[in-house]
Amino acid sequence: MEGNRLSRWFDRKGWSDLLIGAPYVWLLLFFLLPFLIVVAMSLGTKTPTAPPISFGGDYPLFNFQGYVRAVTDTLYFRAFITSLVSAGIATLLCLLIGYPMALGLTRVSKSWRNILLMLVILPFWTSFLLRVYAWMGLMGRSSWFNAGITKIWNAIVPAGWAVDFMPMMHSNFAVVLVMVYTYLPFMILPLYASLERLDPTLDEAALDLGSRPWQVFLDVTLPQSIPGIVAGGMLVFIPAAGELVIPTLVGDASSPMIGRVISDQFSSARDWPMASAIAVVLLVLMVGPAMIYSHFQAKAEGSK
Amino acid sequence: MAAAGEPFLRIENISKFFGPFQAVKDVSLNVAKGEIFSLLGGSGCGKTTLLRMLAGFEEPTSGKIFLDGRDMTGVAPWDRPVHMMFQSYALFPHMSVEKNIGYGLKHEKMSAQKKASRVREMLELVQLVPYATRKPHQISGGQRQRVALARALARQPKLLLLDEPLAALDKKLRERTQFELMSIQQRTGVTFIVVTHDQEEAMTLSDRIAVMDKGEVKQIGSPGEVYEFPNSKFVADFIGSITSFPATILERQTGQLRLSVPALGGEVMARDVPGLSEGQEATLAIRPEKLLISKDRPEGANAFQGTVKDLAYFGKDSLYRVILPSGVLVQAHAVNATRGGEAARVADWDDRVWISFAPSSAIVLAE
Amino acid sequence: MKRRHTFLVSMLGFGFAFFYIPILSMIVYSFNESRLASVWGGFSTKWYVSLFSNKQVIDALILSLEIALVSASIATILGTMAGIALARFTKFRGRLLFSGLVTAPLIMPEVITGISSLMFFILMAQWIGWPAQRGFTTVTLAHITFSMVFVTTIVQARMLQSDRSIEEAAMDLGSRPWEVLRDVTLPVISPAVMSGWLLAFTISLDDVVITSFTTGPGSTTLPLLIWSKVKLGVTPDINALATLMVGIVAIGVVIAGIFMNRAEHRRQRDEQMAFRANG
Structure with missing residues (x-):
């Protein structure tokens, strides 16, 4: 009966415990535990040992220096502001470009739509790094693109403002431009998903009731696509705010973004408490609002 | 085997709570071997919960179920000689008609040859021989219903549970299928428990009907009895x-x-x-x-x-x-x-x- | 509809130009004779030749593919388990934490995931002596962790769509829960599992940030190699590499598109068949 009991336990409960348990334990061990380590490190003290951190003994058990510096030091403060503003502008631009594109996708014929959707997704499957790199080539001072832009600029501005090339690389402008380029599909896809679900007869009903097309857009289409706007906005804003690759490659080294600061504090300065404290603050600033939003969203859906 | 006088299926003071909500209230009933027995009631009357307890998907909060003299408490769905025909038919979309019908036989200790002939027999019973190799989405709604029936009958269950068996069919097909179901039941001799909200369906199909309301059995009787001699306003109103x-x-x-x-x-x-x-x-x-x-x-x-x-x-x-x-x-x-x-x-x-x-x-x- | 969508169509045109002009420019310049990336010096394929004879690139590519293959496969197994568990078991102890753990890596900035994994590995090495050195294993572990949640998202969504009663039907016909999983659940959700694997594979193959934190000496993946080259500026052999990668992806997507198109046709034909069977 022993084997029998074992197999009965497995059928009844064991298999579901396994199904839940394996990924659960994995995430606890390789995601939650490392994250808790970050939180713990943010309270430690930097030492010249390996690993460069210490608690207690000659040092305070909990050291809030990292947090104090993260919110008071102008370097970090500026980095936060630069990141949030750049990510914010990039998100807004993605929305302004992505919304008409998504709306356009819902209005073209079925066969075209599938091809165009594939073309939106295609860049997503190609290397992120290479998409950033493509813009490095275009923005460089001697590229055909830069030369073309320079020509246009020189033709429309007074002679005194003429330039030899546009200083595009290594600027916040370049960061925002490349962010828009790399994250635009993340805006278009959720927007398209929410716009595609809209009932076209609602549009027709509004037109029939005497609204002009732009009024229909404001009164009918836009309010119904808000979930798509929020989803797309979060998908762009959150990774953009913590971005490391783009600012490193095309950004202005004199005004670093927060992702770059975390990485530098950690790797070059070997200041684990500082890097960890900034990471925690960044998470609270970014993930906090997202969690609160999704909490209220779930509540609103639950009460329906 | 059941002792003499022991009913084939005995449901004894079954109650089922979902949290504070009591879905089934102290239901007792007996079903004889070879009977077509209907549980009739509106939505939320507890009939489906009762059916799912018979199948083993839900455990009763209190009370017992005896099938052929055996206490079914704690017996897992896969160990019960009870098969179900689901309202949605629940055919396996990735398997052909014959694979669907033969699925339950996997767990029988019999030769491959015998299994194949059993599947063939079932296909003949529901007149689907020409469609044996088709997938469920390649056949019509009525045919799917017959596949679901054949699949549930293939292992020769002691009890066949039918959850709204005709609800998904259109009116004409429903009438024809009713008689088909009855003739298949007569040929196989399997005891049928039918859950339905449709009183006409219950009247034509069943030997006996249990009318349910708010988790309780209001009346049990032959179709004639519950129609002509209702014992409550609810039963009188619900039937006809x-x-x-x-x-x-x-x-x-x-x-x-x-x-x-x-x-x-x-x-x-x-x-x-x-x-x-x-x-x-x-x-x-x-x-x-x-x-x-x-x-x-x-x-x-x-x-x-x-x-x-x-x-x-x-x-x-x-x-x-x-x-x-x-x-x-x-x-x-x-x-x-x-x-x-x-x-x-x-x-x-x-x-x-x-x-x-x-x-x-x-x-x-x-x- | 009779209304013209001039504005929307021109926005689509602008958007696609924005998407593809940089890529096309990169492709054109990969055939540039000149070493100066932005000056056209005539047609040449020499950068492709130098790319294929570069052992560093080939080694990095092989390492990347190995890591992606292993991590995507394990991530698919774990992610599918989590997706099924979350969709099917609505009540178990710690479900709230579990569903939080499954969404958190999706919104966690890569830098933070990177430094937290690295600190974890360093401290682990100190406390229990494992991992002795960072490289293939640590990178793979980190990739599994953050790509499995993408698989979970896809599988969970698919599970919530599928009819639960087919699993009950299999159980009712005598199958134990794990047999139901093998015979019914997995075959039905297999397209979602496959796209989950593909996504995990792509994410792993493409990752720079987390890899750069979790790797060690001697373990350079292709993105890391590109990263170190690109940090120094634009070079024509990277153009050639990019062109090859874009080409492979485009071919893959076109083939997938053809398959999807065929499946769609088959579905339509089956529906007609079912319709005729009705008569």
């Missing part, structure tokens, strides 16, 4: 249509009751119902087809005069709505036995007519 009036019992004679029914404007004679006493408030209920309509005063008791307010011609019969002097509307059906269309009917708008019914047709309920 009915007109009911408040009444007071005036006198109990041998085998007969004399009631005062103010709505009808007089006294009514009805068949005696045990447990009633003189002076008690009761309900008189009459089925529309038991009400006769005529121009002249009929013989016997229970005749009342009124005016035709409305009539509807349905072809095979007509429905009259007659207004009585008390202001109450009653409905009466009359079969159009002669051919002549509108000209041949018994009465017309605003005609003075008599409505009457036999004392044995009147249902007296103690509520």
